[in-house]
Amino acid sequence: MRKLYFLLFTFFAFNLSYGQVIITEIADPNNAANTGRFVEIHNVSSSDVDMTGWELKRWTNGNAEPTASSAIDLSSLANFQSGETAVIGKSGFEEVYGFPPSIVSSSASVDSNGDDQIAVFDSEGNVIDIFGVPGEDGTGTCHEFEDGRVERKATVTSSNSIWNEAEWNVWADSTVNDCTTHVNSPQTAPDDYDPGSWIGASSEISISIITPVNNTILSPGTQSTEISWSTLNPPSGAGVNILVNGAETANVTSPFVLQLQDGTSYDVTVNIDDNGNVVASDNVSFSVGILTQVADITALRADISTNGIGNYYEITGESYVNQTDSYKNRKWIQDSNSSSISGMLIYDEDGIIETTYSIGDAVTGLQGYTAEVYGTLRFIPFSDSGIIVSSGNTIAPRLVSISNLNADPDTYESTLIRIAGSVEFSDADGTTTFSNGSNYEITDGSTDTEGVANSTSVRTEFYGVFNSTIIPSDLQIVVGVAGQYNGAAQVYPRTLSDIEADGCYFKEGFTHNFDVVEEGLVVDAACWSTIDLGDVANTATGQGYWGLFGVVGDINWGIYYTSEAHSDYLISPRFSIVDGSTDGLSFFGYQQNDGYPEPIDVLVFDENLNNFLGTLSEDLIMPAANTDNYIFDLSAYEGEDVRIAFYTDTTNQWAVFIDDFQVTSFSSLGTNTPDQSITFEYFPNPVEDELTLKAQANIDSIEVLNILGQSLISLSPSVMEAKVDMSSLQTGAYFVRLSVQGKIDTFRVLKN
Template sequence: MKKIYSLLLLVVFGLTTQAQVVISQVYGGGGNTGAQYKNDFIEIFNRGAAPQNLNGWSVQYASATGGSWTVGALPNIDLQPGQYLLIQGQGGANGADLPASDATIAINLSGTNGKVVLANTTTRMNDIYTTPPGSLNPVGPEIVDKVGFGTANGNETASMVALSNTTAGFRLNNGCTDTDNNAADFIAAAPSPRNTATALSVCSSAPSILITSPANGTTFSPETTNVNVVLSISNFNVANGTGDGHIHYTINGGATVMKYDTTPIAVPTTPGSYTVFVQLVDNSHNPIVPAQNATVTFTVAAYTPVANLAALRADVIANGIGKYYQIASNPVVTYTRTANNQKYVQDATAAILIHDPNPAVITTPMVIGDAISGLKGKSENFNGTLELLPTTNATVASSGNTVTPQIVTAATISANIEAYESELVQINNATFTTADGSITFASGQNYNLNDGTDIVFRTLFSEADYIGEIIPQGAANRVVLVSDFNGTAQVVSRSINDVTLGTTSFNNISGLNVYPNPANDFLHITTAINGVKTIAVYDVMGKEVLNTTTANETINVSSLNAGIYMVKITEEGKTATRKLVIK
């Protein structure tokens, strides 16, 4: 005989040990770059069977590990069973407007990690609990509900996952689930603020089963070999013969598997599509009535093999962003950055920016001139620039490779930005139009570069050695990497050597004379005062190959290979550069 469960909406025996009014949603990314909404918000919900007056209540916020709480008083209203209340916090310029809020408070939530309490008082938590650990994770009769997210040290049992500008923390079952464990009761999903005008969602005492992870339609990396399907079960004791029943599940319509606990279902995977179906059954293996089941569909992506970077770019243009690629060519590193472990790489056909934020996926050390083997990753777009997010480590196929910058004009770059994006190129006879002999380069600024056509020179690299140096005057050949900022071409140099190629305009030292040039074994450097000088020599790739501090007028350059170099001389805080040819 099937076990029948009635929907007894007024029976709330299962709710009496938890709060009647709870925090049902938290969003701290309001107004940030990429934010879904302009303002932060906290949403509370009455999951009980009786109205609750909120007069004298508050929501309070503290940083993830902080003990100082900011208070936002709640309005004097009766929150009905199944009713939400939307509390608007501080915000910024990005994102959509929130629905009409029921309260506005001066609280600025973190977009990633923090903690929120719902209290039956407007007294700050750190005025009630004046010292740790109470001020960090308050527990007492004033606390109606508490939610920690990310790395917060204040929570119920454990904090839920970290949030972002595009995700909010959601209490399961539309706010009805409350097991006093934030990690189990909340998921991260796209924010969906609800207010007192939202249709009531009265909690039921009937059994239910939900799949909380992965989200339906999720696409996983081709490197994924196992996906955990996480379940949330309410009002139903899952056990082997001693509880209300157990769980049946299938994967891709295969054989039914009996499950006697609520731990995640581990699904072994290879590239392909997967559908997992779960349902609650009684101890006789019959579906309960009314039926309670859930389904999730997800995909493990396959790599798209491409011959080279141009083929990758063509596929993105044809089929859109977000696919995974396996590149057959061995692109050469033209620049590396500590920031987000970025690498600009280029093969004979095109270039791309590798974006590899911590923890880095590519752990093999790489420098300029290394050719990469086994490059795989996912395509993404950041402000118009195509990036490759690596999915597995890559190796160095060979070292010491040279990428000769293609000579192009600013007009050609602007007219064909996709063709040149992230490439190392050279713009000849180009002038910084604002250079006056005193203005210096500052990080994160735009400067106009002109070879007959204007193009933006953007100082993207705060680590570059020309930051703080005087902008060179006069026309010269400039080696640059090409960037795309939402359809507008920008260029940036890797080093002072790139900026000053073919010029002596970085000249701030009186009486400077560098000779002979070309040189063989020794280089003489004299100035008006002949003081102590720091001399750095860079090769054409921007790599420092010699550095010395001396009061002598002569330095030994016999260790340098034949080629073109840039010499940077610093004397008493003043700097000058010279191009040097070694025979």
């Protein structure tokens, strides 16, 4: 029996030492996932442990069994001494933390993204110590530590083959309720980690505040919060005192409930008091926010410019939902008013908003605080306060050029946009497909001041929408939510239909006679557009703007006089000019009355209306009641993608009409070409500060107008070369009206 007892004792002692190797820290930094992840273990027993054949393994995706390929051999730790700590880290560990780990490994067990389970196995395959619950995906549980940290509490003195969440302090990027110690506080390497130094391995007396996190701003309306802490090695008989803004309460226990008021800051200190002597201390500061009401997102962004990020707001006006996404419960919203539109991303990773929002919903009363991540403004909700006041609203995308989007992504961020003109995907080759979460360069044919092609990125932000779809090779129209990554503009198409072939781009000849009507719409007019910069259009009388007139079978574009000056453009679809194929233009036109002529200019612009290319005819006066055919040679613009603009700027004249617009070979049209206009040039475009204009005669007047037709700058230089100071104007598009010897030309410039 003695021998039996001796064997039983030996077996017990042997397994006891095995059972004292524990996991003490796991890292998933939010800033260094590829290099800063690690697992720390510690021998809490009084004996050394032979680690030969021991392994570290990981469970993933809720699997019931650990992944075989995840195993990390711990044999190199050899005789793991009592009180010794070992760190298993990735190859870049030393670059982050300043010293090499005990074991370097790229295996999955040291590379957890925060929702896995990790365990230490002995040489017989027994689980000695474990973090998490096998068979349970960690997302949303007390053992989720995504972008955070796991730390074994200092009070733990033995291993546990069944996870006990009360033994762990957990930090993550999300809030999980009903956990002993689980804090929503993403962790940053190296400052938030202490590899190689477990708190339980020290005899030092300490006290650490767990909640609230230092410098936290609590939501307005928070009436109370719990001050919680943990202690290590407190002297026998010692107590804890708490000071709140200097007022002390003695002999308190964790958690201590503190009553709060909006707009108040709190400085909290907890002390371990040993017979009147403070032997350990810790301190945090936090505050309760004040809810600022703003009418819309534009006003919210203006307040941020003054008061900075991190404050709490209620948006009292209507915000339109332009996109929703299940990842982190994201929602993109923008102002409902058309005069000033700003957007914002609602980032609801904690699932605060339970109301289901759909694209086109108008929502009021949204409450949250602001944050900025990678240059993008986020609105973090703290209540489900939004009220859907209407649904199915139409959200028209904002038209923006690539150059303007790149120059000022903040202005367009999180709003629905359409890239002006059509674009090409640089990666398109007929076979390459889109991948989720990737960037794809697009260009619109324009260049910057140094001749470099303007480009931006289409990002496949919304998973499952574009995956394995072939990148289109033809010219495309791109619509999407505008975004940015650290200042670099991006566009996030929401569905496949947000990227579609440009049906209004003509590579071959075409004719538009405007006579066919389908479902109440003139078919040929679909690709035409107008810009009204002069008098206010009267849609009731049809005066003051380019519009469609006539009856089915005899419809044409026209513009009627008003008592105020026109400044109006009728703009054709985009087309390519190819020698011998599309190098000729013809149209029919006539006046309403010879006594009140309505002269027009026939102008050539680039495809995106960024640059004025030339004048085909200036002050063209067509006969009344006798439709004439006008023919123009476009060969000077060979190789260009252009648009034709008909421009009028008269006062109190009568009316003019355009019909049967045709692009074909010039040789097939004949030779009826009106006189060309005088020559002038301007540069640079885009302009930073000063625009230079040169003409062949003295320039009588120069006027700079905004896109609403409002005059901003007016000059009468009477010289052949003039300069216009545009440094005070905001970034955007402007029209410059030039008068030389009684003839007027208008062109468009971009201000950077």
